[in-house]
Amino acid sequence: xxxxxxxxxxxxxxxxxxxxxxxxxxxxxxxxxxxxxxxxxxxxxxxxxxxxxxxxxxxxxxxxxxxxxxxxxxxxxxxxxxxxxxxxxxxxxxxxxxxxxxxxxxxxxxxxxxxxxxxxxxxxxxxxxxxxxxxxxxxxxxxxxxxxxxxxxxxxxxxxxxxxxxxxxxxxxxxxxxxxxxxx
Amino acid sequence: xxxxxxxxxxxxxxxxxxxxxxxxxxxxxxxxxxxxxxxxxxxxxxxxxxxxxxxxxxxxxxxxxxxxxxxxxxxxxxxxxxxxxxxxxxxxxxxxxxxxxxxxxxxxxxxxxxxxxxxxxxxxxxxxxxxxxxxxxxxxxxxxxxxxxxxxxxxxxxxxxxxxxxxxxxxxxxxxxxxxxxxxxxxxxxxxxxxxxxxxxxxxxxxxxxxxxxxxxxxxxxxxxxxxxxxxxxxxxx
Numbered sequence: 001x002x003x004x005x006x007x008x009x010x011x012x013x014x015x016x017x018x019x020x021x022x023x024x025x026x027x028x029x030x031x032x033x034x035x036x037x038x039x040x041x042x043x044x045x046x047x048x049x050x051x052x053x054x055x056x057x058x059x060x061x062x063x064x065x066x067x068x069x070x071x072x073x074x075x076x077x078x079x080x081x082x083x084x085x086x087x088x089x090x091x092x093x094x095x096x097x098x099x100x101x102x103x104x105x106x107x108x109x110x111x112x113x114x115x116x117x118x119x120x121x122x123x124x125x126x127x128x129x130x131x132x133x134x135x136x137x138x139x140x141x142x143x144x145x146x147x148x149x150x151x152x153x154x155x156x157x158x159x160x161x162x163x164x165x166x167x168x169x170x171x172x173x174x175x176x177x178x179x180x181x182x183x184x
Numbered sequence: 185x186x187x188x189x190x191x192x193x194x195x196x197x198x199x200x201x202x203x204x205x206x207x208x209x210x211x212x213x214x215x216x217x218x219x220x221x222x223x224x225x226x227x228x229x230x231x232x233x234x235x236x237x238x239x240x241x242x243x244x245x246x247x248x249x250x251x252x253x254x255x256x257x258x259x260x261x262x263x264x265x266x267x268x269x270x271x272x273x274x275x276x277x278x279x280x281x282x283x284x285x286x287x288x289x290x291x292x293x294x295x296x297x298x299x300x301x302x303x304x305x306x307x308x309x310x311x312x313x314x315x316x317x318x319x320x321x322x323x324x325x326x327x328x329x330x331x332x333x334x335x336x337x338x339x340x341x342x343x344x345x346x347x348x349x350x351x352x353x354x355x356x357x358x359x360x361x362x363x364x365x366x367x368x369x370x371x372x373x374x375x376x377x378x379x380x381x382x383x384x385x386x387x388x389x390x391x392x393x394x395x396x397x398x399x400x401x402x403x404x405x406x407x408x409x410x411x412x413x414x415x416x417x418x419x420x421x422x
Contacts, residue, residue, distance in 0.1 A: 038254075039248065040246045060253065064260050064402070068404060078227075082231065082234045082238065085241055127239050129239045130239070147205040148240055151206055180201070183236055
């Protein structure tokens with residue numbers, strides 16, 4: 001989205017073609033996807049999992065699933081890049097939600113506000129998502145940003161923001177309605 | 185558009201957003217995934233949220249993606265292309281269904297004993313299952329699959345299962361011979377597992393379930409490749 005549209009379109013076309021070749025069993029096509037996206041994917045996984053080993057595991061899981069599910073990719077239903085990142089997000093969240101793998105004392109301490117702020121400032125000032133998030137009240141904004149950027153669950157958001165679970169849930173839903181109206 | 189419709193529309197949009205944020209779990213998440221598969225309008229809402237939030241991923245600094253990581257991925261891929269593998273589905277085990285069914289009847293008594301032993305687990309699941317499959321290894325019961333009236337299925341292990349490093353337990357079902365085996369769950373150790381049956385018809389009686397040993401990320405070809413540890417068919421719960 002922050003890339004120029006022409007470059008965006010070229011990458012999208014390359015990824016869609018590579019997925020189609022994966023569906024035909026061409027191993028070199030998976031490497032094409034790896035070369036284009038693995039670095040960014042590792043960054044996204046690391047942002048949520050905070051551990052290099054787990055981030056690599058998420059990327060590895062994602063590529064295995066891309067390879068196995070390539071035949072189910074339907075360009076009519078969505079973009080290739082979006083499909084790959086949806087798989088990455090699923091793999092990352094399933095590692096994150098696997099209770100046996102994180103000790104409770106990990107990543108609890110930081111205040112929500114500065115973490116939210118630093119995630120928002122990564123986005124260009126003109127970015128629609130940033131502008132629309134900035135229109136929300138501070139705590140509901142934090143709930144949405146921390147859920148997406150760091151993969152916090154409803155329960156973790158409630159803990160981090162110091163409010164009951166029901167409050168977090170209604171903040172998120174109301175924020176999503178506002179965001180949808182703001183971004184179209 | 186009526187106010188009610190507008191409200192429902194708005195609820196759907198928020199629900200799609202919650203799903204993309206990763207805030208739905210368990211049955212709520214499974215229900216949304218079923219709906220994505222069956223409701224194109226709702227699937228577009230989900231896609232819309234992915235596109236809106238993608239700005240965060242695009243803005244995240246990339247990391248080095250090493251050749252070592254690629255080697256691991258490559259090592260996990262099947263030696264032959266998946267299209268070739270799927271042209272010759274494995275039939276050896278699935279052909280033994282009648283023999284397996286006979287052994288299931290032989291274990292009807294065991295099922296009843298297990299029914300009592302599993303009373304606690306059943307209560308935990310709130311509802312009574314409408315169907316039960318006991319997965320056996322010879323005459324040893326390894327796990328049961330409970331299917332509830334709403335189509336939800338849960339696997340409950342009854343015994344420890346040894347899982348070597350780099351391996352995982354994958355759960356399969358056979359909705360029909362034509363379709364062949366479908367993966368419905370993957371776990372790195374024996375534990376209670378919600379099975380992913382969202383793209384499948386509700387399980388029917390005599391439907392086969394089995395657990396095989398597979399690579400840690402699951403079978404690379406979408407069909408069982410490793411040894412069958414436990415297998416059994418569904419039967420109506422009395």
